[in-house]
Amino acid sequence: MFKSLFKKVNQSIILNAPLEGTFVLLEEVPDQVFSEKMMGDGVAILPQNNRLVSPIDGEVVDVFPTKHAISLRSNEGAELLIHMGLETVNLKGEGFEINVKNGDKISKGTQLGIFDIEKIKKLGYEVITPIILLNGNHYEISHRIQQGEAVNHSDLIMELRKKG
Template sequence: MFKSLFKKSDKSITLLAPLTGKVVPLEEVPDQVFSQKMMGDGVAIIPSNSTVYSPFDGEIVNVFQTKHAITLRSNEGVEILIHMGLDTVNLKGDGFDIKVSDGEKITKGSLLANFDLTKVKEAGYEVITPIILLNGDTYEINQQSLSNMVNGGNDILMEITKK
């Protein structure tokens, strides 16, 4: 009876790409906080459009006050950060249209936000968007997309398993 309680789960959690665009390794992000994985492991997407989708079923943990980043938790407990652009905190929300709020339940593929790629670029900021696994002490990225291009809300970006 108790064996199943203590058995380590090897079930993987599938994350869909939150954006449409080109997938690049985190090491190629021109910001040391991300490229040196100071916040955690992950990948980045150079977006070709401005729509951000939920990568899994779960809930919104935090929408940053400056609207440039969203933290989410899957129903299984995986926590990720979607950081729209680099240094975009300086835009103080200008160009970001967030469609969700803290504590809101989300489903895979649902709309989270839009951000104005042109406005971000014209303000002198990069649109590359890191997707970071925040609780890497409990979970690990088992497999990342081998595809160069992903379709947001549809294509698999990565598989995450419990350690």
């Protein structure tokens, strides 16, 4: 009888844009690993600005040694990967300046780093940035903005809900 009174409310997790730019559907990313959602579902941003900020409140799980990707965990437990550019692992850190380390607590808007999009383009790499939900077995995307919309750091790009 009292179980329903104490049931946890299924709150959503709002993700803000980690980069300013143009929103792109994951299926439109010119890399099969992302477009076919091999790592998980998500969204992408074609950046117009090089400042990378946290889209969530939580912690830094892993800054890749090549600085091209960062994984985060929200306070609620959703795990995200921000992959700056395509095939940029080959740059071995060139063009990336990361301001956080593994274990750091972060809030929405915390600067994670700088992504030199002009330099990376000149080196022949795509700068489109996928934002992937890594633990889609526990969370689902309940909302995402529309293809082609311009986004800035305060814009909602995705909303997640815990499954079950």
